[in-house]
Amino acid sequence: MGHTAQTPVHWLVNRVRDRTAKGIAVAVGELIRDGELPPGTRLPTVRALAAGLGVSPATVADSWGQLRAEQLISTGRRRGTTTLAPPDSTPRDCFPGWSAIDLEQGLPDPVLLPPLEDAVAAGVRTERLNGFEHDYITPRLQAAVATTWPFAPEAWTVVAGGYEGTLLACQAVAAPGELVAVEEPTAPRVLDTLRRSGIRVIGVRCDEEGPIPAALAEALTHNPVAFIYQPRAHIPFGHTVSADRAAQLADVLETNPDVSVVEDDNLGPLASAPVASIGAHIPERLLLVRSYCKAYGLELRSCVVAGAEHLVEQVRHKRGFGLVWASRILQDAQAYLINDPATGVLIRQARERYTHRRTTLADALRDRGFDVHSRDGLVLWVPVPDETRAMVALAGFGVAVAPGSRCYIDPPAEHHIRIATSHLPDDPPRVAELADLVARAAATAPRDEFD
Numbered sequence: 004m005g006h007t008a009q010t011p012v013h014w015l016v017n018r019v020r021d022r023t024a025k026g027i028a029v030a031v032g033e034l035i036r037d038g039e040l041p042p043g044t045r046l047p048t049v050r051a052l053a054a055g056l057g058v059s060p061a062t063v064a065d066s067w068g069q070l071r072a073e074q075l076i077s078t079g080r081r082r083g084t085t086t087l088a089p090p091d092s093t094p095r096d097c098f099p100g101w102s103a104i105d106l107e108q109g110l111p112d113p114v115l116l117p118p119l120e121d122a123v124a125a126g127v128r129t130e131r132l133n134g135f136e137h138d139y140i141t142p143r144l145q146a147a148v149a150t151t152w153p154f155a156p157e158a159w160t161v162v163a164g165g166y167e168g169t170l171l172a173c174q175a176v177a178a179p180g181e182l183v184a185v186e187e188p189t190a191p192r193v194l195d196t197l198r199r200s201g202i203r204v205i206g207v208r209c210d211e212e213g214p215i216p217a218a219l220a221e222a223l224t225h226n227p228v229a230f231i232y233q234p235r236a237h238i239p240f241g242h243t244v245s246a247d248r249a250a251q252l253a254d255v256l257e258t259n260p261d262v263s264v265v266e267d268d269n270l271g272p273l274a275s276a277p278v279a280s281i282g283a284h285i286p287e288r289l290l291l292v293r294s295y296c297k298a299y300g301l302e303l304r305s306c307v308v309a310g311a312e313h314l315v316e317q318v319r320h321k322r323g324f325g326l327v328w329a330s331r332i333l334q335d336a337q338a339y340l341i342n343d344p345a346t347g348v349l350i351r352q353a354r355e356r357y358t359h360r361r362t363t364l365a366d367a368l369r370d371r372g373f374d375v376h377s378r379d380g381l382v383l384w385v386p387v388p389d390e391t392r393a394m395v396a397l398a399g400f401g402v403a404v405a406p407g408s409r410c411y412i413d414p415p416a417e418h419h420i421r422i423a424t425s426h427l428p429d430d431p432p433r434v435a436e437l438a439d440l441v442a443r444a445a446a447t448a449p450r451d452e453f454d
Contacts, residue, residue: 010040012047016055024065027056028073031066035075035086042088046076049084049345050121060345068352071114072429078118098433101440102401109238109381109423111273115353116300117346119336126336139319139328140307143338148307151272152291154282156309160319161329165269165294167322168306170196172290175317176229176263177202183229184222184262186214188410190238193231193267206412211376213237213244216251223255229263230256234278234291236270239410239421241378246279253284263314264289272298272341273354275379282310290314295337297381298350304329305337357381360427360434367431367438373445381425387445390418396444402437 019030034040046052049067053060067084070076078084129141139160162168169192177183179201185193187206197204205225208218214232222230230252235243244252256262264281268274271294282289290310299305308318340346358377365377368385375385382405387393390406397404397420407419422441427434 009045010047012051012055015047015052019056022056022058022062024062024069027058027063027066028069032070032073032075035070036089040086042086044086045082046084046086048118048120053345060343061348064345064348065352068349071352072356077114078116079113083118083120098428098430100401101437102403104428105426106423106437107403107405107421109425111297111300111381112353112357112425113300115349115356117340117349119300119302119340121343122303122336122339122346123332125339126332126334129331129335132331137328138331138334141331141334141338144307144334144341147338147341148293148309151277152309153278153280154286154289154291156282156286156291156315157312158315159307159309160315160322161334162306162308162318162322163304163329164296164301165271165292165306166192166196168292168294168308169193169265169267169269170200171318171321172265172267172292172308172314173197173202173229173231174200174321175290175314176231176265182225182227183231184219184225184227185230185412186232186237187412188239188407188415189231190233190267190269191405191409193233194409194412197231204412207232209237209240209242211240211242211378212248213242214248214252216248216255219252220255223259223262227262229265231265231267234266234268234280235276236274236380237378238269238380239382239384239407239419241376241380241382241384243274243276243379244279249279249281250284253281256281256285260288262288263311266291268293270297270380271295272350273357273381275354275358287311288314290318295341298353299337299340299346303333303337303340305333356429357425360429361424363431363434364422364424364427364438367435368441371438371442373441381423383422383424385420385422385441385445387418387420389447390420392447393418393420393441393444396447397440400440400444402440402444 049060049063053063074090145159173196182203184207185204186209205222207214207222288311292308295305362377365375368375405421
């Protein structure tokens with residue numbers, strides 16, 4: 004089998020006897036290890052192989068996930084799924100160094116993103132292709148996302164990614180110079196968005212269940228026009244707001260009917276728990292912003308904003324005065340991925356892999372005396388005696404992490420660093436080495452010894 008050629012479906016089908024997910028993975032794995040599928044061989048698509056084997060695409064997708072976990076195949080955005088050299092046939096230490104690993108931004112791992120070929124082909128079959136009507140959301144995409152929306156919104160629209168969604172939602176609920184209440188700590192991009200928009204902020208303290216109702220009540224005495232928070236996979240804590248807490252926050256907001264709410268669901272389908280939304284109680288003044296980019300990749304630039312009609316209309320207006328709308332092809336490609344069972348398997352496997360990476364580092368840090376919690380998301384919140392000295396020391400080891408202070412409105416009394424976990428190697432001893440470096444960096448003398 005030439006390694007530059009596409010593997011014929013019938014050739015591979017004839018070599019698979021057990022057509023369970025495990026059986027397919029074992030058979031293809033043996034072909035790779037035996038050299039019949041050399042490194043770089045392009046494998047059939049999930050749907051093509053599933054059709055040839057007479058199984059569901061989800062079964063083949065599960066098999067591919069097992070082979071990826073064994074580092075025997077790789078799925079690229081454009082080249083499809085190709086074979087890799089078996090791990091035991093390559094140099095044992097091929098680690099590129101921590102400077103080559105994203106420990107700062109928490110971007111999705113391209114290896115864990117689903118392929119787009121079938122989705123784009125489905126998107127091209129969209130209704131009203133090249134039409135001039137303003138489809139702020141296509142019927143296919145609305146139907147696909149509605150099943151997991153935590154309340155019945157009055158209106159929907161699509162914007163180009165989670166950052167734009169947050170930006171437009173913030174600008175929809177507050178004008179420059181106005182005051183908004185924001186959970187604290189929160190994602191730096193939320194604070195950056197508000198500051199760049201000229202919007203003033205007041206903090207609402209959080210605990211392990213989310214924003215504290217009493218803290219929200221106190222913030223509301225300052226007459227903010229809106230309240231902004233993350234309902235799940237919170238950055239940096241990783242918590243998910245419980246249904247009880249969402250109801251308590253809604254009760255507080257009931258006494259302030261002029262305050263709008265923005266829920267920033269940036270991790271989207273990769274989050275481990277469903278959203279318990281304040282919109283279930285006060286949908287008439289809420290926007291939920293859900294990004295699909297971390298789960299499905301940046302190429303589709305997919306983010307859905309839905310909620311109160313007057314607020315959604317403001318989002319549309321802010322986005323090119325209502326004259327700009329997302330490509331129907333990309334919208335329906337996203338709808339295809341959400342509905343596709345095989346892609347659903349890949350998303351579940353990605354979620355599990357991200358969880359394993361995060362918990363592996365959290366366990367290693369706890370073993371070294373750090374008080375860290377691995378709840379959800381793509382980052383860990385790590386307490387250190389001195390943020391600046393810890394970051395400088397880590398930089399000396401070739402490790403770049405993010406400062407915890409950027410999650411606060413004002414400089415905090417306690418110091419933390421944020422470590423992105425989405426690109427961590429699936430190698431516990433290697434992750435333990437990183438934990439050792441963090442422990443060494445945290446042990447550097449605190450700043451008051453140098454005053």
